[in-house]
Amino acid sequence: xxxxxxxxxxxxxxxxxxxxxxxxxxxxxxxxxxxxxxxxxxxxxxxxxxxxxxxxxxxxxxxxxxxxxxxxxxxxxxxxxxxxxxxxxxxxxxxxxxxxxxxxxxxxxxxxxxxxxxxxxxxxxxxxxxxxxxxxxxxxxxxxxxxxxxxxxxxxxxxxxxxxxxxxxxxxxxxxxxxxxxxxxxxxxxxxxxxxxxxxxxxxxxxxxxxxxxxxxxxxxxxxxxxxxxxxxxxxxxxxxxxxxxxxxxxxxxxxxxxxxxxxxxxxxxxxxxxxxxxxxxxxxxxxxxxxxxxxxxxxxxxxxxxxxxxx
Amino acid sequence: xxxxxxxxxxxxxxxxxxxxxxxxxxxxxxxxxxxxxxxxxxxxxxxxxxxxxxxxxxxxxxxxxxxxxxxxxxxxxxxxxxxxxxxxxxxxxxxxxxxxxxxxxxxxxxxxxxxxxxxxxxxxxxxxxxxxxxxxxxxxxxxxxxxxxxxxxxxxxxxxxxxxxxxxxxxxxxxxxxxxxxxxxxxxxxxxxxxxxxxxxxxxxxxxxxxxxxxxxxxxxxxxxxxxxxxxxxxxxxxxxxxxxxxxxxxxxxxxxxxxxxxxxxxxxxxxxxxxxxxxxxxxxxxxxxxxxxxxxxxxxxxxxxxxxxxxxxxxxxxxxxxxxxxxxxxxxxxxxxxxxxxxxxxxxxxxxxxxxxxxxxxxxxxxxxxxxxxxxxxxxxxxxxxxxxxxxxxxxxxxxxxxxxxxxxxxxxxxxxxxxxxxxxxxxxxxxxxxxxxxxxxxxxxxxxxxxxxxxxxxxxxxxxxxxxxxxxxxxxxxxxxxxxxxxxxxxxxxxxxxxxxxxxxxxxxxxxxxxxxxxxxxxxxxxxxxxxxxxxxxxxx
Numbered sequence: 001x002x003x004x005x006x007x008x009x010x011x012x013x014x015x016x017x018x019x020x021x022x023x024x025x026x027x028x029x030x031x032x033x034x035x036x037x038x039x040x041x042x043x044x045x046x047x048x049x050x051x052x053x054x055x056x057x058x059x060x061x062x063x064x065x066x067x068x069x070x071x072x073x074x075x076x077x078x079x080x081x082x083x084x085x086x087x088x089x090x091x092x093x094x095x096x097x098x099x100x101x102x103x104x105x106x107x108x109x110x111x112x113x114x115x116x117x118x119x120x121x122x123x124x125x126x127x128x129x130x131x132x133x134x135x136x137x138x139x140x141x142x143x144x145x146x147x148x149x150x151x152x153x154x155x156x157x158x159x160x161x162x163x164x165x166x167x168x169x170x171x172x173x174x175x176x177x178x179x180x181x182x183x184x185x186x187x188x189x190x191x192x193x194x195x196x197x198x199x200x201x202x203x204x205x206x207x208x209x210x211x212x213x214x215x216x217x218x219x220x221x222x223x224x225x226x227x228x229x230x231x232x233x234x235x236x237x238x239x240x241x242x243x244x245x246x247x248x249x250x251x252x253x254x255x256x257x258x259x260x261x262x263x264x265x266x267x268x269x270x271x272x273x274x275x276x277x278x279x280x281x282x283x284x285x286x287x288x289x290x291x292x293x294x295x296x297x298x299x300x301x302x303x304x305x306x307x308x309x310x311x312x
Numbered sequence: 313x314x315x316x317x318x319x320x321x322x323x324x325x326x327x328x329x330x331x332x333x334x335x336x337x338x339x340x341x342x343x344x345x346x347x348x349x350x351x352x353x354x355x356x357x358x359x360x361x362x363x364x365x366x367x368x369x370x371x372x373x374x375x376x377x378x379x380x381x382x383x384x385x386x387x388x389x390x391x392x393x394x395x396x397x398x399x400x401x402x403x404x405x406x407x408x409x410x411x412x413x414x415x416x417x418x419x420x421x422x423x424x425x426x427x428x429x430x431x432x433x434x435x436x437x438x439x440x441x442x443x444x445x446x447x448x449x450x451x452x453x454x455x456x457x458x459x460x461x462x463x464x465x466x467x468x469x470x471x472x473x474x475x476x477x478x479x480x481x482x483x484x485x486x487x488x489x490x491x492x493x494x495x496x497x498x499x500x501x502x503x504x505x506x507x508x509x510x511x512x513x514x515x516x517x518x519x520x521x522x523x524x525x526x527x528x529x530x531x532x533x534x535x536x537x538x539x540x541x542x543x544x545x546x547x548x549x550x551x552x553x554x555x556x557x558x559x560x561x562x563x564x565x566x567x568x569x570x571x572x573x574x575x576x577x578x579x580x581x582x583x584x585x586x587x588x589x590x591x592x593x594x595x596x597x598x599x600x601x602x603x604x605x606x607x608x609x610x611x612x613x614x615x616x617x618x619x620x621x622x623x624x625x626x627x628x629x630x631x632x633x634x635x636x637x638x639x640x641x642x643x644x645x646x647x648x649x650x651x652x653x654x655x656x657x658x659x660x661x662x663x664x665x666x667x668x669x670x671x672x673x674x675x676x677x678x679x680x681x682x683x684x685x686x687x688x689x690x691x692x693x694x695x696x697x698x699x700x701x702x703x704x705x706x707x708x709x710x711x712x713x714x715x716x717x718x719x720x721x722x723x724x725x726x727x728x729x730x731x732x733x734x735x736x737x738x739x740x741x742x743x744x745x746x747x748x749x750x751x752x753x754x755x756x757x758x759x760x761x762x763x764x765x766x767x768x769x770x771x772x773x774x775x776x777x778x779x780x781x782x783x784x785x786x787x788x789x790x791x792x793x794x795x796x797x798x799x800x801x802x803x804x805x806x807x808x809x810x811x812x813x814x815x816x817x818x819x820x821x822x823x824x825x826x827x828x829x830x831x832x833x834x835x836x837x838x839x840x841x842x843x844x845x846x847x848x849x850x851x852x853x854x855x
Binding site for chain 1: 542543545546548549550551552556557623624625626627628629630631632788789852853854
């Protein structure tokens with residue numbers, strides 16, 4: 001049930017990943033991953049821990065060379081042309097591995113040397129907004145402050161592409177909100193593209209317009225957020241006769257209930273789903289658009305069942 | 313530890329074989345003592361029981377243990393005792409497996425006490441000064457130097473003579489018994505100090521334990537790079553970064569060693585005439601030997617971290633691998649220049665104030681006999697330049713292994729460096745005891761006759777490999793053509809200076825002169841520099 005690539009062609013994509021695979025030892029970290037991120041999109045990559053999110057981001061940055069397949073960012077190979085790609089890309093690492101021995105002012109002064117388009121005033125305004133003391137060493141900052149420092153470094157040269165790996169991981173809600181606001185402001189600028197990974201679906205849902213779900217190194221769902229949500233329905237079904245076993249329905253992802261009343265999460269065209277339910281002898285009591293969280297959980301369960309039994 | 317155990321087993325088997333066959337017992341004893349020193353040193357170095365932060369290098373006491381329901385006393389005592397037992401056990405194993413088969417019966421009590429005291433103090437320094445890295449480095453440097461040298465004072469031949477020189481009239485044996493009792497108390501004293509500091513860290517009782525106090529902001533080290541102006545270029549920023557992390561280490565280490573050489577010998581007074589030549593040799597050897605040691609750390613992406621992978625912050629900067637390697641080269645050159653400048657200033661100052669010019673008369677006369685005054689002036693100019701270039705060479709010579717990110721390659725390179733340095737010191741020490749003729753080149757005629765041929769073959773191979781490697785660098789685009797040409801010019805200059813120095817030095821020995829010129833072509837890095845760029849490029853993208 002892997003979703004095919006959406007209509008975005010690779011020619012107008014900022015990021016084009018085609019058939020990329022990667023193994024670490026015997027473990028398959030990425031398996032034939034293909035996706036295209038259009039210019040100006042806010043792209044969210046969701047997946048469980050260990051699903052391959054960071055590995056995919058490192059391929060996009062050129063910090064990992066693909067074993068097979070190709071990665072192109074701005075039409076360039078990030079491994080062969082690091083300056084051409086990284087000079088236009090801001091990156092916030094999940095590991096927050098900024099040089100701990102530098103003070104904040106040293107960090108900003110050091111980093112600006114590599115980006116001709118560095119905006120010193122913008123960096124200073126971000127530093128003040130995030131209340132980071134310029135004379136404090138990075139290693140003495142809290143985790144949230146380090147994330148903010150990393151975000152300043154990633155944003156201050158106004159990159160065309162912003163790559164954020166779990167930007168709000170381990171942060172309190174206030175810091176998370178500040179970081180999301182900074183991302184939204186970045187997006188508001190002309191033609192900037194944001195690609196970020198998270199396992200917090202509410203923040204993905206709040207910020208992103210495109211998403212991809214990754215599981216065990218495979219992209220299992222991919223497209224515009226609205227399309228994905230509209231392409232799923234939660235239907236409350238009522239049967240005239242009690243069902244001893246869960247009713248067999250097409251396009252079903254999850255189903256729960258008993259007897260005459262069942263609630264299922266379906267994937268497909270809403271009109272066709274309604275017709276299918278009626279054809280199965282059910283009355284649709286209620287129809288709802290599921291949250292991204294519900295879609296993700298259902299998709300994960302289906303994929304896990306398929307992994308256990310390929311005939312599902 | 314595993315490598316040490318393997319070395320111990322292999323050495324033990326070798327010593328037993330030597331004892332059984334009766335062959336080479338004298339050489340065997342030298343090897344056994346060297347192995348013992350190597351293994352015990354490795355054991356001392358590996359029992360610091362720290363758990364470092366992923367960045368910032370060697371860490372402090374493992375802070376995750378603070379959450380255990382155990383008293384701080386117990387937390388500190390267990391690793392201290394384990395460390396002491398490990399090192400003493402290692403020493404006793406070496407005695408049992410390496411020395412006893414050859415009939416050697418080294419003392420057991422005082423070396424064990426000495427090692428316990430030494431290890432305890434080193435561990436306490438590592439843990440107590442975790443948040444003062446530079447102070448810790450200084451203390452550890454002094455501590456290691458003391459640990460490596462003071463043991464000689466416990467040898468009966470040394471202390472009997474030394475005590476009488478000092479005017480001691482009592483029984484030297486009783487004096488030494490008192491010293492051993494003192495050693496026995498040193499371990500608990502170190503424990504007490506360490507316990508106090510770790511307890512402060514655990515409960516955040518002092519400024520040492522966490523964030524640096526306001527005084528820290530006024531430290532002289534902060535003056536380096538304290539400017540507010542933006543860097544003129546990315547290369548300047550990289551150089552600043554590299555020098556702040558690594559560049560000062562060699563000059564710092566050289567300064568400590570120079571002071572440790574200069575001050576005791578200056579204060580010694582008596583017999584300084586005899587030591588002048590020795591002090592000069594020690595001072596001028598310091599930048600070379602220390603460069604080889606510091607080079608092992610400089611080879612890594614981060615000197616202070618065990619992680620051979622680049623941090624993602626550094627790897628995601630818009631730079632080529634060649635830019636990083638170049639910054640390491642330039643930083644290493646500055647290090648060498650500063651280290652040699654310090655050496656020259658301190659050596660000349662020491663010679664003027666405390667040295668005995670009469671003891672250098674033999675050298676002066678020989679210089680006058682063999683070299684014209686013009687050559688002497690040239691040598692005085694070229695020799696420091698050659699020293700700087702050789703130090704630079706030692707600093708950057710392992711970049712291709714450390715930057716590759718391949719752990720076994722790095723360990724192999726470090727092991728080779730340890731063996732080379734051990735062999736060098738063994739050669740120097742042995743050379744002092746044997747007759748001068750025994751070490752002459754003519755004592756090894758078959759090898760020496762073929763040496764030029766082998767060197768010529770090696771040079772041809774090196775040049776072929778250099779062309780291939782640099783062509784690969786050019787193809788990857790990690791180093792521009794102009795930069796490649798600049799490096800080759802630098803190589804020619806380096807080789808030229810080394811060859812000219814060797815040529816002048818051995819101008820009357822045609823055979824040696826030619827050999828030195830060949831060696832200059834071989835010794836200055838060309839292939840490995842290209843490999844360093846390729847290795848870092850490989851490391852960056854984890855290929």
